[in-house]
Every structure is written in structure tokens, then in C-alpha cells.
Amino acid sequence: MRGTAQWLHKMAADSEPESEVFEITDFTTASEWERFISKVEEVLNDWKLIGVSSGKPLEKGVYTTGIWEEKSDEISFADFRFSITHHYLVQEASGKDGKEELVEDVLPLSMQDLLCMNNDFPPRAHCLVRWYGLREFVVIAPAANNDAVLSESKCNLLLSSVSIALGNTGCQVPLFVQIHHKWRRMYVGECQGPGVRTDFEMVHLRKVPNQYTHLSGLLDIFKSKIGCSLTPLPPVSIAIRLTYVLQDWQQYFWPQQPPDIDALIGGEVGGLEFGKLPFGACEDPVSELHLAATWPHLTEGIIVDNDVYSDLDPIQAPQWSVRVRKADNLQCLLGDFLTEFFKLCRRKESADEILGRSTFEEDGKEVADITHALSKLTEPAPVPIHKLSVTNMVHSAKKKIRKHRGVDDSPLNNEVLNTLMLFLFPDDADKLTDGSEARLSTSRNNPPPESEEYNLYSQFKSAPSDSLTYKLALCLCMINFYHGGVKGVAHLWQEFVVEMRRRWEKNYLIPELANGSPDLRCCLLHQKLQMLNCCIERKKARDEGKKPYTSDRSPSGSSGDTGKAVDRSGGDYQKETEKERGEVGKSWESWSDSEEEFFECLSDTEELKGNGQENGKKGGTKEGNKESANLKPEGRLHPHGKLTLLHPGEPLYIPVTQEPAPMTEDLLEEQSEVLAKLGTSAEGAHLRARMQSACLLSDMESFKAANPGCCLEDFVRWYSPRDYIEEEVVDEEGNRVLKGELSARMKIPSNMWVEAWETAKPVPARRQRRLFDDTREAEKVLHYLAVQKPADLARHLLPCVIHAAVLKVKEEETLEDIASVKKIIKQIISHSSKVLRFPNPEDKKLEEIIAQIMSAEAIIARARSLKAKFGIEKCDQEEEKEDLERFVNCLLEQPEVSVIGAGRGPAGSIIHKLFLNAQRMTESSDEVATMTSLDEELKRSGSSDERRLNLGAVTDFPPPAGRELILRITVPRPAPYSKPLPQRMYSVITKEDFRLAGAFSADTTFF
Amino acid sequence: MDEDILTTLKILIIGESGVGKSSLLLRFTDDTFDPELAATIGVDFKVKTISVDGNKAKLAIWDTAGQERFRTLTPSYYRGAQGVILVYDVTRRDTFVKLDNWLNELETYCTRNDIVKMLVGNKIDKENRAVDRNEGLKFARKHSMLFIEASAKTCDGVQCAFEELVEKIIQTPGLWESESQNRGVKLSNQEEGYGERACGGYCSML
Ligand SMILES: Nc1nc2c(ncn2[C@@H]2O[C@H](COP(=O)(O)OP(=O)(O)OP(=O)(O)O)[C@@H](O)[C@H]2O)c(=O)[nH]1
């Protein structure tokens, strides 16, 4: 114990006179002490750490590749709380039989581990593992982070408790106590085996005493510690690792330039383009490179390393390994874009509040007028007022916006705005030149439709990457970042809404939206735009269809006659409502005298001959089936296979039908609420069916018109074939014939199908009442768009932005091919598709997604930085290039990578050059430093270590930032006739501290 | 009365026209079989409270029309559903063949990817069976669905089908808690939870 006391003393002397943080009053009370020991024993028992430890010899590198686990408990000494933790490498359960084979006097595993050289200098491990090479140990440390055991007597007391507990239990796992302040990482400990004991001791100093800076000095203390009187002593085995740090990358400028916005607006190709997200780190994502030069197997006497001379030239080291340090809080462009956009979601203000002006407010009257008009619009029945002067409203709104928004206080200047609008609506440019709505081919960089990538939108509930919605999202994202933040966003949105109105009013289709009903897989905003397009399409078709025979209106309702249109529609509206009142209860009825309410079907290829006549005829009589057989067929699409009508035997025609009304998800939601409210009673169910039967009725009417003389059976055969049951029967003449009849459920008297069939009149789709009121729906959409706040928009479009960001990361990854990023991308996609499909995703979840995207971006940026540093692009030897690429990929994914060929391999020589260049830079700046502060220089050279290295030939590398040494030997201790046992000492010297960690074993039987 | 109701669940019934969706629902809610039931127009809606493992759950069940022409309306009812019953007619192979289409539609429009699916082969009381039970079983296994054969007419399997579906929904972490409850927990649970349930998302009850 003499040695221990001495070491502890040294350590205590070094620590500044710190007042003890606490006072354990009962620390020396025998009973408390005994209780503590028995508590320790109890825990060791619980964890089954008692008895002979067994295991296989350690494989190479298993400390890095294996899994480490820990188990914790709490114990106390009087009222002072300690945590006790078992750290261990998870190993395959070694069979019980192995234990039986063990011979009595085999050394505990931990003692064997002290000598094992397969896991020296593990890249990531508990410090006790690094210092002592242990696979398993228990640590007792103060439970509270700022508690500490400071006085020497207390340290000794703890240590003897440990010793007693180990002795009592026969536990062979080393047990450590942490003493002094936690940050000092001071441990003392003990390991016991049958007749053997290892003491773990430690010295920790702020400054390195001169004699310990080199191998020969350290060998001296090691030998004196062992105090073995054997002569000659067997040679000490030595492992050395020197670590060099490179922070200076001056010769390689970080290639990322901040994007140039002015260039962008000027139309030049800058770092950024509208519709594209930026990418990459704003600073070098790799801050340091650490090179470890290792001599893993030296024997005493082979090399010289002393006060005046050293053989330890890193270039000559047999092993090199490298690790890189990431820059902390790396700033990346894509991540910044996303984060800023996401912040928009939390803004509360409306667009008007943000722009600091009130577009409509001043004219409160007009607002009232519009809402009034809207409330009329929401009344039931087809309201033929689609000529309500939207034009007027838009123009005055525009004027007002202009008036209120002086050129200067407009957040987006005209140039930016024009560029944006042209980007969003490229068809406008086309129109200027040739006056036609050119179909666009903007799918430059888009993944091909049907590809997995293209279909991401349905997983993210965003919008297709070639859609207007998606582009809008990207523009807003950029505006938010570079052009006045939320103000710019509000401004662009207002312009966008005005454009939407203009398009509706002028019958210009909105570009870059898929045709047809709103796609429920997309975000609501996208659906709304699609809905508007449906309205425009129908209005346009109607207006154009009327052109030949309605002379009183120009097709696109140009501003010239808008006033007239208002009057007209107002008048019509009144007329219609009156009529409606008169016809309450006859909900199956349709009218024939107002052309406005008819669906004029352009796809109907039939000639429009004799329309007027027929209208007249039909209006007069209420025909039954038989009479209508005489009618001229109308609105046929094509024959239905070879089917013929049951009675006249004519071919059965599929009629042209009205398209069902397009719906956005919120409308559908509303509708389902209404339907649910009808309840579950029979009447409720009946009403519900009736409410949904408009489409059925319309189809029946079309069918009747196309197939004069048809009956319900005919209709059912087309419409619901399973409800027409055919059977082979034998007739009177003995022939087998097919006999068909309606299914039982269709034959129920006065069921809704029969009822509808009886009400239906033969009217072709184009003269039926419209199922879909495009004017009303368009107005609703435009109103919806107008009231969206920037925050609403950001929430609507965030899925698109995330979608775009994922595509961007994917695209960039493809260039670099990094496995870990591929994995992250997969995770982001599966995570996003879970989060974004919900109506109101939680902010925390969204933040997580954004963080994942940022981490992928950072890894790619790091890869690029490393590739540039290692000159992979410049390398023209194919094989070498591949090796380098592999090396860089390993650096990204592993904590430490060994350099093949050490200093002589391709990667090694590049690293050498990097250091060399950095050294030259420092030298030249040192000269300057010498002139300015001689004092500094003198102080610096005070370290003999540095001086020695600088004096020697080795100037390619800076002085090592860390020197680690492991000395090992097996000798009898304490007496020459004792059992030969493992002895080990580890030392590390860095700028800040010096540590010796010794494990000295002694024979406890023969001494 | 409402206080002891654990949750309200949205259930959807889909499948080809005439396979007996409305009849199954009527059997379940009113315990009757009405041969005079009209073909559904659009969607219909029924409510029933049941008790599974001592938990009361209120079911809001949407019965959709299988008829092609109404299908443009129905996808909206997929939104937010926690469970879906996919029905085919064991005496009509064509209704079985079309199941894939229905699953596609479900995949496209339902908002949750952990929706509990049950396959029901209906009309087993009839003589002229055209789809073997094993085929149904195989299909269900392939698509991680629950499976049962039933008859709305004789009542076979009907109650069981609904109960089993509800039980599964309640067992699925995060699927049934009200939207306002912490969804954070919900989602992280789902991540591990779903694919690895004891029965692998597949159970047979006959
Ligand atoms: N034998 C027998 N017939 C049944 C059974 N279930 C339904 N049916 C009959 O099958 C026909 C169709 O049943 P419905 O319940 O209306 O079918 P559905 O699936 O709701 O049809 P749609 O509403 O058109 O989608 C009716 O005539 C029922 O009487 C059953 O289990 N056994």
C-alpha cells in the first residue's frame, strides 16, 4: 500500500486547495461503513458478478464493433449517495461447461485483458477501457454530478470498502471508485483473484514533469513502480500512439458560395433558380482532422525516445488512422430555408395586417356586397348567376391594391414580382406573342411520371413536382428567405389570388395542374386550384359552345360588357328563385325554358339540329315510355357491346352523361357531415339516398334520351348488371332460351330506383340541369384563397416544401453515393408519410422531419468537403480514386478509419501533404509572431517536448496534440519468487494534462 | 350513458355491388335480414354501440354503394376511417377478383396507413359457392387482413366480424385515441407497433 499512498498524495498535492463540497458526518462510523460494504456486496450478488469470471480472449477490434452496455443502481454511505454501475462488453454467453474446466489458479479475465494488445486505443470507449483495456468493470461514483470525494482519508476508506467487498464476495470483476471532481476522471480500484490482486492507481497533473515527456522517462517510473528485483528484467512491451491535429485548411477554400440573389433576378444563372432549393453548407463542415500515428508492437530497446532525440517519426509509423471533427452547429442552406419557412406557420397575422394596409377594409360596403352575393350563392338549387361581375370586383381590387401600395412600400419590387409571375405562369408569356394558350413543357428536371419519385406526392400529401402548387411553394419559400420574409410572402400571395380571379374571369385555364377532379391525394390548396380549373373549363366550354347560336355575349366576358352582365345575372337570379319557390316539392323536375342552367355538352358529337323544336314538344307533354319510343334518339355515346333493348330490339346505347361534380376534400367532409346528421332512421336513410340521387336521375334521363322505348331493365343492364339476373329456361317449344329479370331488390315496388326511373324524362345530358354549379364553386374557391393568411399558406404548402427538400437531398446524394444518407432518406420518407397525411400534423413531428433533412444535408456537405480535401476529383488513377472514395466514405460513417499503407499509401501521402502545407503556413506566421511577442515564443519553447521535435528532422508535422503510451510486462511481484503477473501502465500527455494510469498486480500468497 | 363510451370509431364497408354490404350492416345493427333492401345510392350511415372486452365503443359505420357510377363520391368516406370491411360474394368469383381494385382505392384515399382491414366472404348460406374459403384466407394473409366468412341471411359470422375488427382497432396503439390526444406518442408507437403484432396483422377466426 505504500505505492498507493504515494500516488494519491501526488495527486492531492496537485489539486488546488478546494474546499470540500460536503461533509459526510458519519463516514467513519463503523456501522455505516459495514452497511455500505454489505450494500455493495448485495449489488454485486444481484448482478451475478460473483465467482470466477470467464470468457474468451478478446478478438481484434471487438471493443469498437461490439456492443457495450451498463447497469446502474444507487447505494449510500450514511447520507451520501453513490451510484454503482456495471459496464460490460456484451459477449456470447459462454457455456457453463467452460467454467467447470477452469483450473483453480487461472488469472481473473481482467488481469488477462491488461496484457491483451488487440484493442489498444479504441476509437470510442469508456476512459477506463482505454486506459486499462478492460472488457468489464464496476464503478462507484458520487450520484450527484457536483458531489465529489476529495480528502485522502475518505478515498482510502472507500478503497478499503471495495477491497473488503471484493474479498467477501469473491467477485473477480475490477471495482473502481471515482474520487475528486468528476471532470478530472480520477479513479482508483482493485481486482481480486485467487491469491492475486491488481491495484489500479492513477496520477493526474496539469503540467507534465519533464522526465515523463518521453519513453525513457516513463520506462523508468514503470520499472520503479514494479519494483521487481529480477535481473535481468524481461523487456517491456510498448505501444505508442501520437495524435496530430490539423485545423488549417487554408489551401482549400470551402467551395460553397452564398447564392447570389441579384444574379437570379437579373435572369443570369446564379447559385439559385426559382423553383429550386439551395443546398450545401455555408462554412466548412469539417473543422479538424486528427491523425493518429501508432507503433503497436515495440519492444524496449528497439527505439530511442529521450530528452534529446526521438526515433518516433510519424511518417515511419506502421499504422495510421484518421478521424475528422464535424463543425459544430453547421449552417446549411437547405436546412435554413426549411426552418425559416416552417417559422411562417406560427405567424398569426393576416396578409393585410402584414402588409400594413387594408385592401378592402376602406370599402366596407363592397365586402358586404360580396358576402351577400356569396350567401345567395350558397342557397340551394342551380343559381344561374355565373356572370356576376367578378371582373368588376377584380379590377377594383387591383386598382385599390395599386393605390394603397406605393411602389416603394411594396415588399417585392416589380422586377422580382414579374420574374416570379412569369415563372409561375409561363403561359402568359406565350399568350403575349401568339395569343394562344400554349400547353407547357416545364418538366425539365422532373422525375418521369409513374416513377416512384414522382409519386412521392401521394405519400406526402403534397402536390406533383411539376404542378403549379409545388412551384408556388418553392417560390414562397425563397421569397420568405430573401425577399422580405412574411411580407414578401403576403404580397406574392395577393398577386397570385388576383391572377386566379383574372383567369376565371377570362376563361384562361390555370397551367400545370392535372386535369379532372381534384386529386384527394394532394394538399387541400392544390385541390382548390384544381377545382377552380374545373370551373374554368366548364365555363369555357359553355361559353364557347354557345358562341355559334348566342349572339348577345362575347365568350370571355371582356370588361366592356361587364356592367351589362351584372344586370343580366341579377335579373336571372330573381327569376330563378321565384320559379324555385313555385316548384317546391317537385325535386325530380327539371326545367326547359332557361338555357343558362343546362349543361351544354361539347363532347356530344351529335349535331345540334332541331333543338328548339324538340324543347317545345317535350315541354308540352309528359310522355311515358311507349310514347317516347317515337322520339328521335339524342345524346348517344356509343353502343353497349352487342346488347339490344328488350322491347324494340334496337341496339342499347350508352348515353353521354354529365360528369359528376368535382369535389375537394373539405367539401366532401362537409357533405358527409350533412349526410350523417340525417340520422339512422328509415326516413333519414331515404332522405340521404334522395339527396345523393341527382346523378342517378341525370343518368336515367340521358339513358332514356339515347334509347327511346327503353325500360328499367335495359337501364339496369348497363348501370348495375348484377341486378339483372339471367337464367336459361326451356320454353314451350322445348328451346333453351335466356330469360332475364330484375333482381329482387330492384323489383321492390316504389324503391328509389323505380321511383327515379318513373320521374326521369328523356333529356340528353346537354340539356339537363347542371349537376355542378361552376360559378358558385369558383366564387367559393376564390374567396377561400383570398382569406388565407401567410401562416395558413405555409401549413398548406409545407408538405410540398418538404417533398422538394427530399428530392433535393436525393438528387445531391446520387452525386455522392453515401449509404448512410440513403438510409436517412428512406427514414424521412416513411416518417413524413405518416406525419403529413394527418389533417393537422404536430409541430414537434414536423420539426423532427426538418432535422432529419438537415442531418442528411450536413453529411453530404461533409462528404464534399472531404472529397475536395483529398483531391478525389483530381485523382486520375482509377484504382487509387476508388480507394480514396472508399476512405472518405469510411470517414463519414466510422469514428476512426485506418489509413491503408499508413504514411506511404495514397491517402497517407495526401494527409502528409495537408500537414506539410499547414506547417509552412504556421512557420511563416510564426516568424511574424516572433517579432511581435518574443515572450510568447520563449514560453512556448519552454516545453522540452516541442523543442525536441522542432530541433529534430521532423518538421512536416506539428508537435503531437496527444502522446499515448502503453507499457506492459509480466513479472513476479512483490518478491522474485512470487507468481509472475501482468503489469501495465498507460500514460497520456496532452496540452492540458498529464495522466498515468497504472495497474500493478501482486501475489498475495507468496510475498 | 355516453360517459362510459371509450371511443367512437369510424368503420367503412366497401366491395362490389350486390355482395351484401347493406345486408351485413343491417344484420349487425338491427339483427334482421331484409330481402327487400334497395341497392344503395351513394352512401348510407348507421350507428351502433358495442362492447368489446368490457370496453364500449360507438361505431359510426358508412355503407357505400358498390355501383361503379357512385364511386366518385365514396373515396371521401375513406378519410379518417379506423377500420374497413371489404366484402365479396362467395358465389360470385368476379366480386372476389375485383378485391385488388378495392385495396388500391383504399391505399390511395385512406389517410392512415395503419387502418385495420377485414375481409368478409358473404353469402355462405348459398349452395353455389364459387370461391373457396382457402382462397379468401390466402388473399387476407397476403394483405395482412382479418378474415371471416359470413352470411347476412343466416347471421353466421356477422357479429363476430364486427367485434373482431373493433378489438383489433383497440389493440392497435394509437389508432383509436381521439385526434386531440397526444399524437406524438401515437406515431412513435405506430412505428414499432404495427407490423410486428403477435399475429402479424393476420388472424383467422373460423
Ligand atoms: N342468400 C343470401 N343473400 C344475401 C346475403 N346477403 C345479401 N344477400 C342478398 O344479396 C342482394 C344484395 O344485397 P345488398 O346488401 O343490397 O348488397 P350491397 O353490397 O349493399 O349492394 P350495393 O348497395 O349495390 O353496393 C340482396 O338481394 C340481398 O338479399 C346472404 O348472406 N345470403
Ligand SMILES: [Mg+2]
Ligand atoms: Mg348496399
